[in-house]
Amino acid sequence: MEKIKDVKLAMIVASSSALTYLDKNKNADIEEVIRHVIGELKAERDAKIAGVAAVNYVLKYKQKNPRAGQKEIMQNLVNSANEIFDSIKDEIKEM
Numbered sequence: 001m002e003k004i005k006d007v008k009l010a011m012i013v014a015s016s017s018a019l020t021y022l023d024k025n026k027n028a029d030i031e032e033v034i035r036h037v038i039g040e041l042k043a044e045r046d047a048k049i050a051g052v053a054a055v056n057y058v059l060k061y062k063q064k065n066p067r068a069g070q071k072e073i074m075q076n077l078v079n080s081a082n083e084i085f086d087s088i089k090d091e092i093k094e095m
Helices: 002-024 030-040 045-064 070-088
Strands: none
Touching: 002 030, 002 045, 002 070, 030 045, 045 070
16 A cells, blocks of 8 residues: 555656646657656656656646646646556556
């Protein structure tokens, strides 16, 4: 149970970091943002996988909803965290 909480927390931290980076680097592409997050995220392998999945999710959401603010995007992430987690749990060992 503790590990699941750590993974979900990493998803939130990674997504917030990605959105902040994107605000400062308006022309950054998805790959650049993900590289930044992977370099900054202090987490275990499984949590990094979840973090990258969450970053991918929020960046796609932001692309589809360009006027959405960080608060709205993060709320949407929190609401969808279980779905995102379920989509990657095969990649994450020992859950």
